[in-house]
Amino acid sequence: MTHLTQESAPVLEALNRYKSMRVVPFDVPGHKRGKGNRELTEFLGEKCLTVDVNSMKPLDNLCHPVSVIKEAEELAAAAFGARHAFFMVNGTTSAVQSMVMSACKRGEKIIMPRNVHRSAINALILSGAIPVYVNPGVNKELGISLGMSLSDVEQAILENPDAKAVLVNNPTYYGVCSDLKAITELAHKHNMLVLADEAHGTHFYFGEGLPASAMSVGADMAAVSMHKSGGSLTQSSLLLVNNELSEGYVRQIINLTQTTSGSYLLISSLDISRRNLAxxxxxxxxxxxxxxxxxxxxxxxxxxxxxxxxxxxxxxxxxxxxxxxxxxxxxxxxxxxxxxxxxxxxxxxxxxxxxxxxxxxxxxxxxxxxxxxxxxxxxxxxxxxxxAKDRTGMLSQEYIRPQVVLGPQEAFYAESEPTPLDQSLGRICGEFVMCYPPGIPILAPGEKITAEVLEYIKYAKEKGCFLTGTQDSLVNKIQTVKE
Missing domain, CATH: 3.90.1150.10 (Aspartate Aminotransferase, domain 1)
Structure with a gap:
C-alpha cells in the first residue's frame, strides 16, 4: 500500500480516476450516470450523478473494504486518534445502534443516561439488551438535562456488576459534558466497555480548548456525526473503535443493518471532510x-x-x-x-x-x-x-424521571392497544413519544405513563412541538401494553 498522509483522499481520487475512464455502465444504479433521469440530473447536477455509482473493484466495497475505502477509513482513524474507523452511510443512528449491539447481546445490561437519542433505545429493541438508566442531573432554572454524575454512574456499576457497557452523551444536545475520563477509568476497572454518543462532538477532535473527545480519554467506541459539525453530507457518519475490540466482529454487526449499496456521494463526502478537518x-x-x-x-x-x-x-x-x-x-x-x-x-x-x-x-x-x-x-x-409576555404558567421541566416496568424490546413487541391520552394514566407505554428534534424520548417502550408525563405531552402539543414516535400521527392516542 502506498504511504498515505492526511493530504490524501483515496475515495475521491478513485472516483476521479473512474470518471476519466468513461466506462460504459451495465450495472446499477439505473439512471446510468444521470442519462436516464433528466429532471434529477438538472436538479442535482451532472457532476453529482456521474459519481452516484455502484460498488466495483476499482472503487472498493463498503461491506468489506480492501482498497480505497479501507485506506480512507485508516486515514480517518489516524485523524481521530482511533484504532479503527468505519464509514457509516445510514446516519449516526446506525453507528449508535452498531455500538450498542457490538457491546451487548440479548438480556445483557447496559448503563446509560435516560436523555439518550432514540437510536440508542431502538438498539435495545433490536438487540434485547436491558437498560440500566442513570438519571442525568437537571438544571431547574434552564429546565435542561445535564450530564451523568460520577457517583451516580458508580452506584449503577456497583448495583449492576454484570453490565457490559456504559454509554455516555459527549456532549448533550445543549453542549453539556460529563466527566468522560473518570467514567471511562471507572468502567474499565469493572471490565465494562465505554461507548460515547458523539453525534454533536465531531469538533472535539480538532478544536483547541474544547471538551475531551472519547478517543483521547481511552473510550472503546464512539459514534461521530461528521455531517453535523464536520461538514460532510447528511446521513454520513463515523463509528470509531479503540482498544482491543475486534474490528471484524464490529463490521459484521454493522452489516446486519447497514445498506449493501453504500452511496459514494456519502462515502466521498466523509473522505473529503476528514481531509479538510485534519x-x-x-x-x-x-x-x-x-x-x-x-x-x-x-x-x-x-x-x-x-x-x-x-x-x-x-x-x-x-x-x-x-x-x-x-x-x-x-x-x-x-x-x-x-x-x-x-x-x-x-x-x-x-x-x-x-x-x-x-x-x-x-x-x-x-x-x-x-x-x-x-x-x-x-x-x-x-x-x-x-x-414578550409574562412568564407565569410556563412549564420549564425538561427531564422527567422514567418509571421502567418492562424492557424496551419486550414492551415494543408485546400486544398493545391504542389508548386515548386521558385514559392512559398508569398504563405501560408500548411505543415512543418524543419531540423531534432533539429526538430524546419523553416516553420509551416499557415505561409507565404518569400524570407528569401526560401534562408534558399536552403542553408540548399546545406549544407546537413536533411530536413523533407514535402510531397515531396526531398523538391523541398512545399504544399501551394490554394488561
Missing amino acids: LRGREIFKKVGEMAEYARAEINQIGGYYAYSRELINGDSVYDFDVTKLSILTLDIGLAGIEVYDILRDEYDIQIEFGDIGNILAYISIGDRILDLERLVSALSEIKRRY
Whole structure:
C-alpha cells in the first residue's frame, strides 16, 4: 500500500480516476450516470450523478473494504486518534445502534443516561439488551438535562456488576459534558466497555480548548456525526473503535443493518471532510468558537434571553461545556423555545436547529458567517419587543424521571392497544413519544405513563412541538401494553 498522509483522499481520487475512464455502465444504479433521469440530473447536477455509482473493484466495497475505502477509513482513524474507523452511510443512528449491539447481546445490561437519542433505545429493541438508566442531573432554572454524575454512574456499576457497557452523551444536545475520563477509568476497572454518543462532538477532535473527545480519554467506541459539525453530507457518519475490540466482529454487526449499496456521494463526502478537518480543523473550530462567543455576548445584552456557557460548569454533572453550542433560554420573555423557533422561521426566514419547552439551539459550524449571526441577534431582539409576555404558567421541566416496568424490546413487541391520552394514566407505554428534534424520548417502550408525563405531552402539543414516535400521527392516542 502506498504511504498515505492526511493530504490524501483515496475515495475521491478513485472516483476521479473512474470518471476519466468513461466506462460504459451495465450495472446499477439505473439512471446510468444521470442519462436516464433528466429532471434529477438538472436538479442535482451532472457532476453529482456521474459519481452516484455502484460498488466495483476499482472503487472498493463498503461491506468489506480492501482498497480505497479501507485506506480512507485508516486515514480517518489516524485523524481521530482511533484504532479503527468505519464509514457509516445510514446516519449516526446506525453507528449508535452498531455500538450498542457490538457491546451487548440479548438480556445483557447496559448503563446509560435516560436523555439518550432514540437510536440508542431502538438498539435495545433490536438487540434485547436491558437498560440500566442513570438519571442525568437537571438544571431547574434552564429546565435542561445535564450530564451523568460520577457517583451516580458508580452506584449503577456497583448495583449492576454484570453490565457490559456504559454509554455516555459527549456532549448533550445543549453542549453539556460529563466527566468522560473518570467514567471511562471507572468502567474499565469493572471490565465494562465505554461507548460515547458523539453525534454533536465531531469538533472535539480538532478544536483547541474544547471538551475531551472519547478517543483521547481511552473510550472503546464512539459514534461521530461528521455531517453535523464536520461538514460532510447528511446521513454520513463515523463509528470509531479503540482498544482491543475486534474490528471484524464490529463490521459484521454493522452489516446486519447497514445498506449493501453504500452511496459514494456519502462515502466521498466523509473522505473529503476528514481531509479538510485534519488539515484545517484547528483554525475552523477556533473561528466557530469565536462566532458563538460573539453571538452569546450580543444576545445576553438584549436582556430576557440567557445564552449560557462555561459558567454552568460544576465539576460533575456539568464537567465541561462545548462553547461552540449557542443554547439560549427563552422563558424569561414568556415564550417557549418552540414558539421562538416558529416565529424565527415563519417571520424572519431563520431556521434554527430546535426549540423545546424552554430553550432554543442555533447550530453554528464550519459554514456560518458573522453577518448571519447579526441577523439572528436582531431578530431575537425584535421578537422580544413584539411578543414578550409574562412568564407565569410556563412549564420549564425538561427531564422527567422514567418509571421502567418492562424492557424496551419486550414492551415494543408485546400486544398493545391504542389508548386515548386521558385514559392512559398508569398504563405501560408500548411505543415512543418524543419531540423531534432533539429526538430524546419523553416516553420509551416499557415505561409507565404518569400524570407528569401526560401534562408534558399536552403542553408540548399546545406549544407546537413536533411530536413523533407514535402510531397515531396526531398523538391523541398512545399504544399501551394490554394488561
